[in-house]
Structure formats: C-alpha cells, structure tokens
Amino acid sequence: MKKNNLLMYLLLVVALLIVALPLAGCAGSGSTADTTAAETTAGAKNEITIESNSFKPDSLTIKAGDTVTWINKDGYSHTVASKNGEFDSGNMAGGAKFSFTFDKEGTYDYICSIHTFMTGKIVVTK
Numbered sequence: 526m527k528k529n530n531l532l533m534y535l536l537l538v539v540a541l542l543i544v545a546l547p548l549a550g551c552a553g554s555g556s557t558a559d560t561t562a563a564e565t566t567a568g569a570k571n572e573i574t575i576e577s578n579s580f581k582p583d584s585l586t587i588k589a590g591d592t593v594t595w596i597n598k599d600g601y602s603h604t605v606a607s608k609n610g611e612f613d614s615g616n617m618a619g620g621a622k623f624s625f626t627f628d629k630e631g632t633y634d635y636i637c638s639i640h641t642f643m644t645g646k647i648v649v650t651k
C-alpha cells in the first residue's frame with residue numbers, strides 16, 4: 526500500500542511538471558520584442574525654400590552624403606542650377622521640389638537660370 530501511494534505521488538509530480546514546463550517556456554519567450562533601437566531617421570532638414578525670387582537660406586552648410594531639397598513657393602517657375610554643372614533642376618513650376626545629394630565636399634555655387642540674380646551656395650564638409 527505504501528509503495529502504491531509513493532508511485533501515485535511521483536506520477537502526480539511528473540504530470541504537474543509536464544503541464545508547468547511549457548507554460549514557463551511561453552512566459553520566458555514573451556519578452557523578446559522591442560530590442561531594435563530606433564535609428565535617427567531625420568537629422569536637420571536640409572530644405573531651402575525659393576520665395577520672392579530668393580533662396581532661403583541662400584547659404585547652407587551640410588555634410589558629405591547629405592541631401593538638400595529645394596521647394597519653389599513662388600507661383601511661377603525657377604531653377605536650381607549649379608554654376609559648374611554638377612546639378613540642374615530644370616524648370617521648377619510653383620510648388621515643385623528638387624533634391625540633390627552631395628557626395629563630395631566643396632563649395633557649390635548655384636543660381637536660378639531664369640532669374641540669374643538669384644544666387645545661393647551649398648558648403649559640403651567631411
């Protein structure tokens with residue numbers, strides 16, 4: 526009789542372990558999310574607005590690899606044209622945007638080829 530009770534007790538312990546172990550496994554695996562750190566997607570916005578026949582700001586310093594976006598807020602066409610031919614937006618109607626990525630350091634003077642008195646420059650540092 527005593528031996529039987531012990532056997533029943535052992536069976537009960539084993540049965541409890543079988544039920545309890547998968548539950549413990551589930552609880553452990555529930556906390557693996559949220560490990561990827563949020564990367565800084567946007568640093569300073571390199572935006573230049575074209576407004577009232579001028580580039581604002583007319584001088585902008587960025588780092589190599591940065592992209593600059595010009596936005597024409599006038600109701601008529603402008604262009605963004607590098608004096609040395611590195612970039613040329615072509616005709617930008619009112620509301621149009623133009624982006625260029627500067628890979629090399631240096632100073633890039635540009636004008637609006639329609640209104641050549643409109644000048645600006647981008648300084649690209651390392």
Ligand SMILES: [Cu+2]
Nearest residue numbers: 603637639640
């Ligand atoms: Cu213009």
